[in-house]
Amino acid sequence: MLGKLDLSAIPLSQPIPLITSFVVILIAVAVLILITAKGWWPYLWHEWITSVDHKRIGVMYCLLGVVMLIRGFADAIMMRTHQALAIDAPGYLPPEHYDQVFTAHGTIMILFGAMPLVLGFMNFLVPLQLGVRDVAFPTFNSVGFWLTASGALLVNVSLFVGEFARTGWLPYPPLSETTYTPGVGVDYYLWAVQISGVGTLITGINIVTTVLKMRCPGMSFLRMPVFCWTALASCMLIVATFPILSATLAMLTLDRYLGWHYFTNTAGGNPMMFVNLVWAWGHPEVYILVLPAFGIFSEIFSTFSGKPLFGYRSMVAATLFICIVSMMVWLHHFFTMGAGPAVNTFFGISSSIIAVGTGVKIYNWIFTMYGGRVRFEVPMLWSMGFIFTFIIGGLTGVLLAIPPADFVTHNSMFLVAHFHNVIIGGVVFGIFAGLEFWFPKAFGFRLHEGWGKVAFWFAFIGFWVTFTPLYVLGLLGMTRRLQHINIEAWRPWLYISVIGVGILILGVISQVMQLVVSIRDRETLRDVTGDPWDGRSLEWATPSPPPFFNFAVMPNVEGEEAYWGIKLRAVETQQLSPEPKYEPIHMPVNSPVGFFTAFFTTVFGFAMVWYIWWLASVALVAAFVGFVVFAWRDIHEFEVPIEQVASVDRARRAAREALLEKLTRQEVLP
Amino acid sequence: MGRLQIPKGSLCRALRGALPCGLSSVGLASCSGGVLDPLGPVGAENATILIDSAVIMLAIVVPTILLAFWVAWRYRASNPRGEYLPYWSYSGRVEAVVWSIPTLTVMFLGGLIWIGSYELDPFRPLPSKVRPLEVQVVSLDWKWLFIYPQQGIATINQLVVPAATPVHFSITSASVFNAFFVPRLGSMIYAMPGMVSQLHLQADDPGQLLGISAQFSGDGFSDMQFQVKSVPAADFGAWVASVRGTGPVLDRAAYAELLQQAQRVPPSTYGGIDPQLFLAVANQQIAPGPGPQPGGPHHAGREVSTSGKD
Numbered sequence: 006m007l008g009k010l011d012l013s014a015i016p017l018s019q020p021i022p023l024i025t026s027f028v029v030i031l032i033a034v035a036v037l038i039l040i041t042a043k044g045w046w047p048y049l050w051h052e053w054i055t056s057v058d059h060k061r062i063g064v065m066y067c068l069l070g071v072v073m074l075i076r077g078f079a080d081a082i083m084m085r086t087h088q089a090l091a092i093d094a095p096g097y098l099p100p101e102h103y104d105q106v107f108t109a110h111g112t113i114m115i116l117f118g119a120m121p122l123v124l125g126f127m128n129f130l131v132p133l134q135l136g137v138r139d140v141a142f143p144t145f146n147s148v149g150f151w152l153t154a155s156g157a158l159l160v161n162v163s164l165f166v167g168e169f170a171r172t173g174w175l176p177y178p179p180l181s182e183t184t185y186t187p188g189v190g191v192d193y194y195l196w197a198v199q200i201s202g203v204g205t206l207i208t209g210i211n212i213v214t215t216v217l218k219m220r221c222p223g224m225s226f227l228r229m230p231v232f233c234w235t236a237l238a239s240c241m242l243i244v245a246t247f248p249i250l251s252a253t254l255a256m257l258t259l260d261r262y263l264g265w266h267y268f269t270n271t272a273g274g275n276p277m278m279f280v281n282l283v284w285a286w287g288h289p290e291v292y293i294l295v296l297p298a299f300g301i302f303s304e305i306f307s308t309f310s311g312k313p314l315f316g317y318r319s320m321v322a323a324t325l326f327i328c329i330v331s332m333m334v335w336l337h338h339f340f341t342m343g344a345g346p347a348v349n350t351f352f353g354i355s356s357s358i359i360a361v362g363t364g365v366k367i368y369n370w371i372f373t374m375y376g377g378r379v380r381f382e383v384p385m386l387w388s389m390g391f392i393f394t395f396i397i398g399g400l401t402g403v404l405l406a407i408p409p410a411d412f413v414t415h416n417s418m419f420l421v422a423h424f425h426n427v428i429i430g431g432v433v434f435g436i437f438a439g440l441e442f443w444f445p446k447a448f449g450f451r452l453h454e455g456w457g458k459v460a461f462w463f464a465f466i467g468f469w470v471t472f473t474p475l476y477v478l479g480l481l482g483m484t485r486r487l488q489h490i491n492i493e494a495w496r497p498w499l500y501i502s503v504i505g506v507g508i509l510i511l512g513v514i515s516q517v518m519q520l521v522v523s524i525r526d527r528e529t530l531r532d533v534t535g536d537p538w539d540g541r542s543l544e545w546a547t548p549s550p551p552p553f554f555n556f557a558v559m560p561n562v563e564g565e566e567a568y569w570g571i572k573l574r575a576v577e578t579q580q581l582s583p584e585p586k587y588e589p590i591h592m593p594v595n596s597p598v599g600f601f602t603a604f605f606t607t608v609f610g611f612a613m614v615w616y617i618w619w620l621a622s623v624a625l626v627a628a629f630v631g632f633v634v635f636a637w638r639d640i641h642e643f644e645v646p647i648e649q650v651a652s653v654d655r656a657r658r659a660a661r662e663a664l665l666e667k668l669t670r671q672e673v674l675p
Numbered sequence: 676m677g678r679l680q681i682p683k684g685s686l687c688r689a690l691r692g693a694l695p696c697g698l699s700s701v702g703l704a705s706c707s708g709g710v711l712d713p714l715g716p717v718g719a720e721n722a723t724i725l726i727d728s729a730v731i732m733l734a735i736v737v738p739t740i741l742l743a744f745w746v747a748w749r750y751r752a753s754n755p756r757g758e759y760l761p762y763w764s765y766s767g768r769v770e771a772v773v774w775s776i777p778t779l780t781v782m783f784l785g786g787l788i789w790i791g792s793y794e795l796d797p798f799r800p801l802p803s804k805v806r807p808l809e810v811q812v813v814s815l816d817w818k819w820l821f822i823y824p825q826q827g828i829a830t831i832n833q834l835v836v837p838a839a840t841p842v843h844f845s846i847t848s849a850s851v852f853n854a855f856f857v858p859r860l861g862s863m864i865y866a867m868p869g870m871v872s873q874l875h876l877q878a879d880d881p882g883q884l885l886g887i888s889a890q891f892s893g894d895g896f897s898d899m900q901f902q903v904k905s906v907p908a909a910d911f912g913a914w915v916a917s918v919r920g921t922g923p924v925l926d927r928a929a930y931a932e933l934l935q936q937a938q939r940v941p942p943s944t945y946g947g948i949d950p951q952l953f954l955a956v957a958n959q960q961i962a963p964g965p966g967p968q969p970g971g972p973h974h975a976g977r978e979v980s981t982s983g984k985d
Contacts, residue, residue: 100894100896100897104893171894172891177852179852179868179963180891180892185850185851185966185967186966187967270850270868270869270959270963271869271959277867311759311761312763313762313764314764315763315765316765316769316773319770319774339865341864343797343798343873346792346796350792350793353789354781354785354789357784357785357788360777360781361774361781363777364773364780365774365777368739368772368776369773370743371743372746372766372769372773374743374746374750375750375760376750376757376759378750378757378759379747379750379751381747381751389744393744396736396740400732400736403728403732406788407724407725407728407787407791408788408791408792409721409791409795410725412795412797412861412864413710413721413722413725415863416854416891480710481708482708482856482858482859484889486891486896487896488894488896488897489897492708
């Protein structure tokens with residue numbers, strides 16, 4: 006009836022997961038009670054859960070990502086403190102637990118932390134920046150988000166019921182085959198990543214289609230903001246490489262469930278094939294994350310320098326260059342497998358060539374500031390921190406791309422320090438810069454600047470104090486994933502790293518404080534104009550937060566930096582463009598299909614993990630039926646009446662009049 | 676070893692010496708034990724390439740970082756001396772330079788990658804007048820087996836090599852992936868089931884070194900360490916003589932026991948070997964390790980670990 010599931014799956018003898026489970030369940034119940042008591046269910050259901058509004062979905066993606074970042078950070082705290090306590094001592098996590106912690110940390114941070122945040126930014130921004138009212142497939146978009154949430158939920162369920170994989174975040178066979186890892190951990194990993202991978206692919210298809218087919222009048226490709234270019238490149242990589250991940254995991258699933266022999270030790274299986282396939286996805290994945298972050302920085306450098314981005318076409322070229330070359334470098338993750346010097350040479354050179362694209366970008370950002378009026382507000386602080394951190398990370402990355410140097414640093418703490426250097430310095434700093442920058446657009450008020458600066462400095466200093474010692478440890482010969490350590494020389498560096506983690510904790514607390522204080526003071530931080538940073542792209546032409554239809558009238562773009570052009574014209578002529586003739590707007594209706602599908606895929610994944618075949622069958626059929634019912638609906642759009650469109654837009658125009666007056670008075674525009 | 680002729684000035688030599696000790700001069704770390712403190716020709720080449728490349732890139736990276744901060748500071752909004760150029764967003768000359776700098780750097784490093792990959796190919800024998808010592812390596816759950824086919828002996832978690840003699844390692848795995856790595860000797864390589872990797876290393880001087888697995892292989896991974904003793908050539912002969920003929924013999928039955936998972940295995944020796952054993956393991960004529968066993972300390976119970984949760 007319940008497959009392999011019984012009471013022994015509950016971690017009764019393990020205080021850490023048990024107490025964590027208890028607290029999380031308590032919080033969840035409290036939140037549910039609060040929502041019920043306040044009568045918020047209808048609001049949540051109609052405005053968020055079933056919403057097909059790309060902005061709402063983007064915000065939900067970011068919320069999921071932030072929660073998962075905190076979960077992954079908790080794992081990180083455990084790993085660093087455990088290693089510091091496990092020098093000639095057992096530490097506080099036994100191997101079978103510690104191994105799950107580092108596996109969960111990697112999986113969650115990349116796939117359920119960084120990915121949702123990056124997808125969230127793309128969802129929120131791309132239609133606004135392109136001057137359109139939604140993505141190409143709004144309902145499909147909702148399905149994509151909820152499938153990602155479904156995967157994240159499965160990973161977290163493994164904390165309470167059963168175990169998570171203890172193989173590392175990429176489960177290399179033969180270790181991940183049933184012979185060596187018989188538990189449910191790898192199965193949780195497989196189904197969680199598989200389900201969320203489908204969700205990511207859906208979003209990728211959606212954004213690619215939106216950028217290619219749905220730009221507003223006049224928005225030619227070479228007038229798009231660079232963020233849209235990076236989103237396009239990133240999503241093309243998703244479309245090209247996530248199927249590789251799906252296929253690879255499906256093959257490992259068949260090995261584990263049906264005893265097939267794709268990657269097994271024996272009977273003709275080839276574990277090296279898994280390593281190649283998974284990195285053929287895994288390396289582009291890094292660029293899927295970092296390219297949109299580059300887009301965010303491009304917007305910020307330009308806005309806060311009061312100048313157009315330097316070398317726009319060069320930036321576009323560099324983005325596409327990185328996009329293509331990133332699919333030709335995967336072997337640098339295993340130079341030490343002994344592929345031979347010719348193969349290693351090819352992949353070593355192709356990997357370092359990527360540094361040309363990123364190098365060009367760095368110089369272009371510097372020249373964007375040249376001749377500008379640089380304002381060091383919080384997004385700009387993150388961007389400057391990024392330049393410094395990412396350049397160093399790039400340097401160590403090129404070192405690792407040199408096969409003979411990699412032969413002594415592969416899998417070492419040097420490697421760990423390197424990829425945190427680029428992923429935190431690039432992706433996470435980019436995400437925090439972006440959250441600060443677009444928060445007023447999404448919620449209508451700015452974040453508190455003082456707390457933002459405090460958070461930046463704690464994160465920046467904390468990062469370097471945490472990871473510099475790891476570089477040293479790698480050069481001292483320390484490999485990654487050690488559950489205990491018996492080399493006395495490593496002790497001081499592990500201790501320093503823990504101090505860094507302490508500083509990072511202060512950074513996280515400051516971020517939370519920033520949010521709390523900002524919500525408390527939201528009236529004073531209110532963004533009434535819709536353009537709080539003197540922005541240059543079309544999202545700043547909308548009120549904050551934008552109406553669900555984004556634009557009352559489709560903008561007509563006449564050059565690069567669409568909104569900057571509108572602003573300049575308004576200041577020159579001392580008036581806004583004449584009031585347009587409003588027309589009714591058609592918008593897609595909400596749909597619960599994403600939520601239902603994800604509910605049943607979660608049940609399906611859980612049932613498959615525990616071999617509850619009847620439940621898996623029921624859930625699979627139910628998920629499919631959801632789609633069929635959805636396909637039968639007759640009404641998929643509704644009309645927004647002229648009066649509503651006009652009243653929303655007149656309010657926006659009134660705010661713009663005030664902004665125009667202010668801009669003229671300040672003479673900020675040349 | 677054909678020495679790499681790419682930049683290896685006295686500066687880099689000095690740096691290689693200075694770096695680990697420089698770090699330790701903070702009074703925190705021991706000066707020995709790392710990959711920048713090599714004891715053999717391969718490790719020395721690895722370290723040289725690592726440091727030379729870092730120096731080459733630092734020559735570009737440091738000015739770039741300084742430029743970034745200088746420009747940001749110079750053109751801060753509150754500085755009236757920074758001229759505001761609100762429309763300056765393209766310059767063909769600047770573009771040419773910003774594409775050229777990384778391209779030239781990468782071309783230079785590309786040459787280093789190309790030459791270095793061939794020079795330091797782990798499969799390539801070291802040039803030496805001394806006949807290499809053959810050692811066959813098998814990674815097991817969770818221990819290292821070293822077979823000396825020429826000497827007819829074998830050891831567990833303990834590698835004794837004669838100094839100033841090239842060693843040819845043939846490496847395979849009896850279960851999952853591992854990586855054979857002696858940081859102070861240089862290059863690592865994967866140990867993989869059903870395959871044999873080749874690695875050539877040499878210790879120039881006598882010394883005690885740390886050997887590890889550098890690829891996570893399961894719960895007992897952290898203890899997959901082995902002592903490496905580089906001894907004078909004469910002492911090596913004496914050591915072989917003391918081991919040979921004493922203690923157990925590594926036959927199929929003894930090997931079957933090694934296949935069982937075990938953690939924290941102390942070093943030991945075998946006085947005799949089955950000479951066909953390594954080939955039989957690599958060809959998988961002997962089935963790979965069985966993984967966790969029912970009732971064993973690390974079996975996952977009813978497929979669910981009773982102890983480990985996350």
